[in-house]
Amino acid sequence: MAPAISLTENALEHLNKMRSEKSEDLCLRIGVKQGGCSGMSYTMEFESRANARPDDSIMEYDGFVIVCDPKSLLFLFGMQLDFSDALIGGGFSFKNPNATQTCGCGKSFAAEM
Template identity: 45%
Template sequence: MGIELSETAAREIKTIIEQQELDAENVRLRVGVKGGGCSGFSYLLDLTEQFRDTDETFEQHGVKIVCDPKSYLYLNGTNVDFKDEVMGRGFVFNNPNATSSCGCGSSFSA
């Protein structure tokens, strides 16, 4: 299954990489979770050139994605999308492993 990145999210990631003048060949999108947030876990997105041998790795729409094994337990099957709407702009996580999520969509419980 893995972690899926929508084409819209991939375009936004590529735009950010370009705007920040990062090395597109070596930069990866790190997707993860950390304890906290209003529902128990918060989602993490970070652009990095560092990765570990134990990381799960994927490539979607030309974006290299890495995820640490612990986060992957909670994120396997998650779709990351990007919305640019009147009510807000940002990345959206559609996580089939979440038993509940907060109203802002940036945290969840499993």
């Protein structure tokens, strides 16, 4: 079965590099919030693994942990997180099958539920 949120090798490598610069006990919280040009914005932040809530979904990739709250997971299920170090258009990108519309910057989206 495919994971609820997947990472490309490039994303995993970059996230591990970012995490190693901070602390080894951190996980990545991925979510959504209201806002952005298309209605909903992606959120990502490192946090202590101890902060995971009982209702969070926890996904592990080669020792790297992602947590996501249940409401956000409704909008993110099946999403793939990628990373590119290209000078133009580089950074993290979200390939979200639930997005019915995506803004030009790729950091916000619209979805019908």
